[in-house]
Amino acid sequence: MSEDQGRCVLEACKVSKTFDGPDGSRIEVLRGADLQVYSGTSLSIRGESGSGKSTFLNVVSWLDTPSAGTVWWDGVDVSKLSATELSRRRAEVLGFVFQAYYLMPELNVLENVLMSARIKGSLKRDSRSRAEGLLEKVGLKDRFNQLPGKLSGGERQRVAIARALLNQPSVLLADEPTGNLDEKTADIVMELLLGLCSDQGASLVLVTHNPQYASQTDHRAQLSGGLFNQIL
Amino acid sequence: MPWPLYLALKQLFPTGRFFSFYSGLSIVGVTLGVMVLLIVQTVMNGFGDKIRENIVARDADIRVIGNGILYDWKPLLAELEKRPEVLAATPYAEGVVMMKNDNIPFMPFIRGIDLNRESNVFPLDQFLDNVEIEELSCTLDDLDDETIILGIDLAHSLQSGPGTTLEIFTPLMLEKAKRDEVLLPREMELAGLFQSGWYEVDSNSAIVTLRVMQELYGLGSGVHGIALKLNADQNAEIVARTLQRYFDKSGAHDVRVLSWLKKNESFLFFLKMEKWVMFFIMIFIILVASFSIAVTLSVSVLRKTREIGLLTAIGARQSQVASTFCLQSIAIGVMGVALGICGALLALHYRNIVVESLLKLFNAQNSFYRLYGFEGIPASYSVRDFVLVAIFTLILTAVAGLLPAIRAARLKPAEALRSE
Incomplete structure (x- = not known):
């Protein structure tokens, strides 16, 4: 990837992550992985199960701290941020879509989407109309008041996408968003994800096993042996 | 939010x-x-x-109790009655006796009262009115030196009824016995009953005239104390403290002043x-x-x-x-x-x-x-x-x-x- 594609919104530099194994041994999942994500681009990360794809997402989002290396969000060294500043910046810069959706069962669809604005502290009058607009775009116009329990897997993932995009993050991190969906629904979700990120100008980092979905992104990275061996 | x-x-x-x-x-x-x-x-x-x-209703607001028998109580009574805080005052003598009807003994508390003054301090008339058994209801006019009024539950325990004569044994008999003298129990006829609504009182109290109590306890003309009823706006505890200070200072009477609160403190x-x-x-x-x-x-x-x-x-x-x-x-x-x-x-x-x-x-x-x-x-x-x-x-x-x-x-x- 080159800088002519825009500013670097997310950068990982020589990131390592080591875990303690059950037998006391050290398991080195990431061994100095480097990656840059530029504004408005999409990037897919592929790799075998256990290769450290999800761990990499956790580390670059600082949900887990790296054993070594540096992470920058919009040019800011994350390790230098205080806990409060880290939470605020995370809400501003990053959006998340997980394989298991993680919707709040007590809240209806609209309330789930609005939750990200509440936490960011940006809940205003137009937040509701923006959330409704996003839900319309993901095809859930008539399901605002439904509880997550009444939705199908595909619908839940679409709610999660709307929630992730409400705060207009610079980067959307999607960890196998189609992993729990059937092929047809997965295609719809991927199309929405790519389309909405493009519309909003958000960068997308997509962790996936599916080569077809990976091929739809601007860039493709292969994680193997704790390093990105190939970035196209 | x-x-x-x-x-x-x-x-x-x-x-x-x-x-x-x-x-x-x-x-x-x-x-x-x-x-x-x-x-x-x-x-x-x-x-x-x-x-x-209930305590306030059945007890005086303040008791001025002699440290021993109060023989010179009449000037004290007059002095107390003159005080602005005091509504009424009455002398009394009280103690435990043994009472017997046939072979049923009992050890109640007996109180000797001044018939003219008692009702001004204690609601005794009301207690007498509370008795609904017609043949056992009475007024203070029915009480004299030959008769006694019992609490309703005490009368029941003694199985006494209209016309019952009770034998009263007093601690004075023991004193006499020490000197090889014999004092026979005093016989008293039941005049009627009272009911305070307070079981502790109704099951363990009897009323006689002050003179009878003086004789039963060998008090002569003395009494045990003077009970006071205060005006409604008075605080019994404060008045009791004031009186105690007054008596301690004057030294005229060797007495203790107890409010109903102090008396029932424990x-x-x-x-x-x-x-x-x-x-x-x-x-x-x-x-x-x-x-x-x-x-x-x-x-x-x-x-x-x-x-x-x-x-x-x-x-x-x-x-x-x-x-x-x-x-x-x-x-x-x-x-x-x-x-x-x-x-x-x-x-x-x-x-x-x-x-x-x-x-x-x-x-x-x-x-x-x-x-x-x-x-x-x-x-x-x-x-x-x-x-x-x-x-x-x-x-x-x-x-x-x-x-x-x-x-x-x-x-x-x-x-x-x-x-x-």
Whole structure:
């Protein structure tokens, strides 16, 4: 990837992550992985199960701290941020879509989407109309008041996408968003994800096993042996 | 509204449902605890107040008691009657005697009264009027040096009725016996009965004229003390202290001045202690309820581990995650306290209906009310108690939420999201 594609919104530099194994041994999942994500681009990360794809997402989002290396969000060294500043910046810069959706069962669809604005502290009058607009775009116009329990897997993932995009993050991190969906629904979700990120100008980092979905992104990275061996 | 509070309330009252089942159970636990605590405290206050009222009704406001027999009591009586705080005063002599009817003995408390003054200090006329057995009702005019008036329950114990003659044995007989003299028991005819409504009094008291009591106890012209009734605006304790200082200073009379509060100090202290002991015992209900909140919220933290991870991922701070659970606990406490207060007020309002139904069921109606001399279950509402219980419960429930809140805050977001 080159800088002519825009500013670097997310950068990982020589990131390592080591875990303690059950037998006391050290398991080195990431061994100095480097990656840059530029504004408005999409990037897919592929790799075998256990290769450290999800761990990499956790580390670059600082949900887990790296054993070594540096992470920058919009040019800011994350390790230098205080806990409060880290939470605020995370809400501003990053959006998340997980394989298991993680919707709040007590809240209806609209309330789930609005939750990200509440936490960011940006809940205003137009937040509701923006959330409704996003839900319309993901095809859930008539399901605002439904509880997550009444939705199908595909619908839940679409709610999660709307929630992730409400705060207009610079980067959307999607960890196998189609992993729990059937092929047809997965295609719809991927199309929405790519389309909405493009519309909003958000960068997308997509962790996936599916080569077809990976091929739809601007860039493709292969994680193997704790390093990105190939970035196209 | 801050989002931790919003989410806390949403978890208690989820969209589309009235309330969460587990939170509802916790609220019921706190409600019951608060209800029981407030009902017990209010009824105990009522008992205390009623007992105090009864003490005041059957006793003088102040007793001026001689340190020994008061022989020169008439000037003292005149002096006391002149004081502005004093409404009325009456001399008395009292003590324990043995009373016998046929072969039934009893050791009641007997009181010698001044027939002209007694009713000004004690509501004796009212006690005499309370007796509904026509042949045993009497007035003070029926009392003379040959007759005696018994408490209604004492008369019952002695199996005495109209025309009964009782034999009275006094401690003076023992004194005479030491000197090889014989003093025969005094025979007295039953003039009638009185009923104060206070079992302790009605089962253990008898009234005779002052002269008879002076003879029974060998007092000569002396008395044991002077009972005072104060004007309504007077505080018995303050007046008693003033009088004591006055008598100590003047040195004219060797007396002790006791207010009804001082005289019944240990009994009233016992009542107060009983109330606090009950409070202490009942606290454990709130503790159990708080523990159930801690358990419910801990399970909730466990169930919502991945959601907690998500909250962190979308920008929540650890302190905000913790406060979500703390606020849930506080909200449970607030609702439990509010419902508990409403429930307690309702239960107290209908207390007599509930208790009467229970007493009817167990056929214990008469004995219960006779024992205490109350017409129903007394209650005295104390704002202080209500506020104390509310604050105490809110503190406990807030503390109960701390442990699960700390657990939630300590969850590492990546691990929380990975959890199964």
